[in-house]
Amino acid sequence: MVVLKNLSTEELYAPGHRLCAGCGPSISIRMALKAARGPIAVVNATGCVEVSTTIFPYTAWRIPWVHALFENQAAVASGLEAAYQSLEEKGKRKGKVDIIAVGGDGGTFDIGIQAISGMLERGHDIVYLCYDNEAYMNTGIQRSGATPRGAATTTSPAGKVIPGKRGKKKDFIGICAAHGISYAATASIGFFSDYIDKMKKAIEVDGPAVVHVIAPCPLGWRSNPTETVKLAKMAVLTGLFPIYEVNDGIYKMSMKLGRLLPIEEYFKLQGRFQHLMKPEWKNEVEEIKKDTEKHYKKILRLAGEKIT
Amino acid sequence: MSRKKVESSIEGIIPYSGEGSTITIEGGAVCTQLGCAYNGDEAVAYAAKQSNVDVVAAYPITPQTIIVERFSEYVANGEVSTKYLPVESEHSAMSACVGASIGGARVFTSSASQGLALMHEVLYLASGLRCPIVMAVVNRALSAPINIHGDHSDMMGSRDCGWIQLYTENAQEAYDLTIQSFKIAEDKNVQLPITVNLDGFFISHSTESMKSIADEDINKFLPPRTPIYKLDHDSPISIGGMALPEYYYEFKRQQEEAINSAKPVVKNVGNEFGEMTGRKYGFFEAYEMNDADVAIISLGSTSGSVRSVAKKLRANGEKVGAIKLWMYRPFPTEELFSIIKDLKVLVVMDRAISFGAPYGALCSDISSILQNRDSEVKVLNMIYGLGGRDIPTTTIQQVFEESLHTAKTGEVKQRIKFLDMRE
Amino acid sequence: MNQKEPLSKRMKLSWREMPFAGIMFEPGSSVEYKTGDWRIERKPQIDGEKCIRCFICWIFCPDVSIKRVPKPYKKHIESVEVDYYHCKGCGICAAECPVNAIEMIEESTDVP
Known part of the structure; x- marks a missing residue:
């Protein structure tokens, strides 16, 4: 349990970055760094956070930070970890640095997944953090493997015959857990205590750990910037983004929900789902509800919870 | 095969056994007083071993495989203190090399053909971030049609990637230039990645006699890397940020200056190497x-x-x-x-x-x-x-x-x- | 070199003098960059009376613009302040405040 009063007031992430007003990913980064136990370094994939925090000559980072490419953060982090180890063994450097590889959902679910898989398989002591805003927002809202069904993006528009994105959101944590790593978790910036706790656990783990955090994007979700945190909570409460941990393969729910919040409540606050509010797509909403329940029940089952 | 060492500096074929010969094993190769029997790949792997590399990240591809196999053996037998990352692709190989290099390590890798092509975007990253990585490229044709044999299409396809590019004639040169490459790349005025090219199969898989250098001589010739910047807890810098049109151009100009600065360095290192071994190199x-x-x-x-x-x-x-x-x-x-x-x-x-x-x-x-x-x-x-x-x-x-x-x-x-x- | 000049101006250098490889050697230099003028219409105002110092506004601020300051006030040992130089006016702080101690006021209003 995180007590805000006890969290460090030291800001490793400075203001003056150029992420949008009400940016969820920005909150996710700041919270993640509050979990630091000591020296920390970030390897950042190309994406909103990278682009907006390091526009030369201004950097928002007060810790060692490197950006390489869109899809190679996990590999760059692997190399960095190897360098630290090798130089330490040879007496050329000293001191533990916790390495966090950070990617958005595009850099994680899609183009970067191979390098992440390699990093997990090789067993590097790195935390992989995916801030998920559910599309390629940096390039102007194109769909990704993390975009939920029904969401309109510029490459999965709500058309006359196709109502937004087809296909489900990838089970990224399931993929990570299947590598047999010690710790993987989903989180929401809406539930900061749970999220920061999970980041702390991930950093503590000796070996690879993964945290997947939902971080709404007012621009891409076409939502009110004021409601970023509210939406991050609702994503969890609707069952669309269940939060849980996988400790050495054992699933554990982080929040037990009695009844799921109707997804319409969540949809109606976001422009990307507005088309689904029309009567002709009623059936689509029903299908999304079925999918959501099915996935939610699957996680409950994995966590050994009663299914009601 | 035309490229067989018709006029090699070493005469004759190595006697693997026989009167008056002392047979030793060096880096996995059979050696006599006349030299050691290496193929080009083995020679490169041995050079990397002797260069005290901190990190190697590589992915196997014909005809480069022998390099990574030999190096894996050195690691498995505890003959090197190198961290070896058997990554899942060439893209990740070069990416891990960049990560290790900005962490301050001496880094080596090798690739060929499709592997080099897959690395393409990372090659620009390595030169742009001024990482003195040494890579042996075992030159091979590019698909399609698939062909595993030697030509220069791979390296020529990446010739504008900002790397120093050296070509070798035989195993001896591949060995010699690999060692020199670390010294060239890590020079404070250069700080750029470098490729040592050897023709696939013609050099990589042909065993020839070669003179190796004693470890202590290499240690004298090639001191440990002193990075001019590195990413660490005592150096909270931001590397690889975005440079918009008002700045980007100047950074590219710096890079052009750096690669041209490599010229006197290549020459001096070639001379120094010549003094040590009797084999002088240059342009x-x-x-x-x-x-x-x-x-x-x-x-x-x-x-x-x-x-x-x-x-x-x-x-x-x-x-x-x-x-x-x-x-x-x-x-x-x-x-x-x-x-x-x-x-x-x-x-x-x-x-x-x-x-x-x-x-x-x-x-x-x-x-x-x-x-x-x-x-x-x-x-x-x-x-x-x-x-x-x-x-x-x-x-x-x-x-x-x-x-x-x-x-x-x-x-x-x-x-x-x-x-x-x-x- | 005039240190008071903004970094972006100080960096308009010849290529020979530009930082090596585009590396940014000044951690957190973005503080120099004013994002406060991104605000349109509204800005947050914290009511020190109502505020219970739960710091929820502080943790949720995407722009690191709610500062915890060691200013005692009545029974509290700390207070929260808005950094208007950087605050982009998203209003998350006001929306999440559990005691409605933050109000989004007209941009033109003076804040004491």
Whole structure:
């Protein structure tokens, strides 16, 4: 349990970055760094956070930070970890640095997944953090493997015959857990205590750990910037983004929900789902509800919870 | 095979056993007083081992595989203190190398062909972030059709990636230049990645006798890396941020300056290496160029065949010469011009096609320096040996003879020719 | 070199003098960059009376613009302040405040 009063007031992430007003990913980064136990370094994939925090000559980072490419953060982090180890063994450097590889959902679910898989398989002591805003927002809202069904993006528009994105959101944590790593978790910036706790656990783990955090994007979700945190909570409460941990393969729910919040409540606050509010797509909403329940029940089952 | 070491500096074949020979094992190779039996890949792996590399991240690909296999053995047997990352692709191999390099490590990798192509975008990252990574490229053709044999299409496809590019003629040179590469790349005025190119199979898989260097001599020649910047807890810098149009151009200009700064370094390191071993290196090797009317310039293993043919023709009184280019990037413009300017005909051998371009890549470079200096040297471009097709000495002799004819008559039949092509 | 000049101006250098490889050697230099003028219409105002110092506004601020300051006030040992130089006016602080101690006021209003 995180007590805000006890969290460090030291800001490793400075203001003056150029992420949008009400940016969820920005909150996710700041919270993640509050979990630091000591020296920390970030390897950042190309994406909103990278682009907006390091526009030369201004950097928002007060810790060692490197950006390489869109899809190679996990590999760059692997190399960095190897360098630290090798130089330490040879007496050329000293001191533990916790390495966090950070990617958005595009850099994680899609183009970067191979390098992440390699990093997990090789067993590097790195935390992989995916801030998920559910599309390629940096390039102007194109769909990704993390975009939920029904969401309109510029490459999965709500058309006359196709109502937004087809296909489900990838089970990224399931993929990570299947590598047999010690710790993987989903989180929401809406539930900061749970999220920061999970980041702390991930950093503590000796070996690879993964945290997947939902971080709404007012621009891409076409939502009110004021409601970023509210939406991050609702994503969890609707069952669309269940939060849980996988400790050495054992699933554990982080929040037990009695009844799921109707997804319409969540949809109606976001422009990307507005088309689904029309009567002709009623059936689509029903299908999304079925999918959501099915996935939610699957996680409950994995966590050994009663299914009601 | 034309490139067999006809005029190798080491005489004869190594006696693997026999009277008066002491047989030892070095880096997995059989050695006698005359030298060690290495193929090109083994020689490179041994050079990397002796260079005290901190991190190796690599992915296997024919014909480079032996390098990573040998290195894995060194690691498995505890013969090196290197962290070896057996990554899941070449893209990740080069990415991990970049990560390790910015962490302050001495880094080595190797690749070939499709692997190098898969690394392509990361190559620019390595040079842009000024990471002194050493990579052996075992040159191989590119798909399609798939072909595992040697040509220069892979490296030529990435020639503008901002890396220093060296080419080697045989296992000895691959070994020697790998060691020198660390010293060149890590020089404080250079700080750029470097490739050591060796022809797939022709060099990588041919066992030849080679002189290795004692570990202590290498340690003296090559001190540990002193990075000019690194990412660590005591250095909270931001590397790889975004530079918009008002800044980007200046950083690229810095890079151009850095690669040109490598020239004196390559020369000095080559001289120093020569003092240590008796094998001196530089930008290129000029053979009988003082009074030559006709010369052939080439990269890699073909240079040996060219030199042997030139030697034969010289014996017949023909004024021919040969240039073996060790350093392709940065291009030794002035130095090369000074030895080719008085030729009548210069033949440029390109083992890759630059599709749709006037000439092959090497020939384009040479033509441009001659053109800009109002030279009257006639340049002929020979494309050859793609996909590992052999280039026999008979073909090279024919090229020389035709060029001598051109030198005499001034008549140029074809400026670009595809050697040994079935028409 | 005039240290008071903004970094972006100080960096308009010849390529020879530009930082090596585009590396940013000044951690957190973005503080110099004013994002406060991105605000349109509204800005947050914290009511020190109502505020219970739970710091929820502080943790949720995407722009690191709610500062915890060691200013005692009545029974509290700390207070929260808005950094208007950087605050982009998203209003998350006001929306998440559990005691409605933050109000989004007209941009033109003076804040004491």
